[in-house]
């Protein structure tokens with residue numbers, strides 16, 4: 160069985176994290192954070208800030224901005240529920256911006272409709288490893304005085320610190336993210352005074368528990384072991400035997416924060432071992448490592464286009480694709496997932512994202528994004544899979560034509576010209 164995902168961290172990285180958890184001293188924290196931030200930012204404009212998570216950083220931003228209650232935040236209509244919760248918690252109104260199903264970029268007409276005199280912030284998510292061209296958003300934001308936040312949680316790439324003109328760009332190193340440090344985030348903030356304010360608020364937070372982080376490192380060392388195919392097959396078989404829902408179990412296991420209240424969990428400073436592991440990951444994460452994933456995703460997209468051109472791959476028409484994940488759209492997800500499982504591929508519908516409702520008033524619901532969201536199936540796709548495995552997986556999808564056919568329409572509307580895409584290399 161090919162597991163749904165490979166955690167993007169190796170045993171040696173986990174060992175390095177455990178080493179840091181055992182040895183690094185509290186007194187090194189300040190220097191470590193500065194070095195991490197400086198090293199990542201390089202010559203990019205603005206100021207870097209390391210946080211516990213993107214959600215923590217976004218929450219800091221909203222606290223620092225002190226926007227008047229009732230201000231509106233236009234936000235990419237496919238995001239994680241907590242981002243929407245954080246907006247609501249500050250008394251602000253999230254307004255979804257519909258996305259193009261094939262490029263996942265904000266639809267200009269929907270953006271236009273979502274912006275009002277009360278819009279103070281526009282949050283654009285770069286989904287599934289794509290980079291949405293944000294120039295139209297920047298232009299719109301400048302004309303109405305809103306700030307632009309880039310949610311790059313799914314779009315880390317070595318050397319990429321976000322669009323130079325974005326006001327804030329946020330990168331996540333949560334457990335399922337690229338170059339993960341099992342937590343942590345880096346934000347690039349354009350305005351030093353704003354960054355300083357955020358830093359001061361963060362400095363008042365309690366420190367993340369080192370013990371909890373060490374346990375997390377150990378737990379993931381265990382999950383890593385499941386990536387071994389026989390071990391994973393055994394887990395699936397055991398769940399079946401016990402009547403347990405393996406899918407839910409795995410989704411829960413990799414959720415960023417365990418149960419309990421959201422805000423106390425977000426409002427912590429990253430512990431020193433987390434900063435150390437994050438710095439280690441960034442130092443060691445090579446463009447070649449990422450290129451292998453990009454290549455794997457592009458190969459799969461190419462195969463799908465050749466053998467089942469009716470399949471819609473959200474994001475595959477984006478100008479830049481790094482394939483953090485590769486989803487397809489299916490009418491009957493359960494049938495597709497079952498067919499893939501029977502052939503040895505652990506696809507999943509995922510459960511971590513949402514499409515926020517439009518608020519009352521003149522706002523339009525994010526219809527296209529809603530249609531995508533209800534049909535998403537994530538395929539396993541990572542360099543450990545041989546090209547032959549990708550071909551076999553494509554054959555399963557080809558046999559599901561009736562299940563996927565109707566959404567060819569969505570793909571076609573992207574104006575994809577049928578030519579093979581330019582390989583998404585690490586252009587910035």
Ligand SMILES: *Cc1c(COP(=O)(O)O)cnc(C)c1O
Pocket residue numbers: 211212213214215238239242284310312313330331332333336343344415
């Ligand atoms: C993962 C994710 C986040 C949150 O990242 P954390 O660092 O876990 O807070 C935010 N937005 C998107 C689109 C994500 O995928």
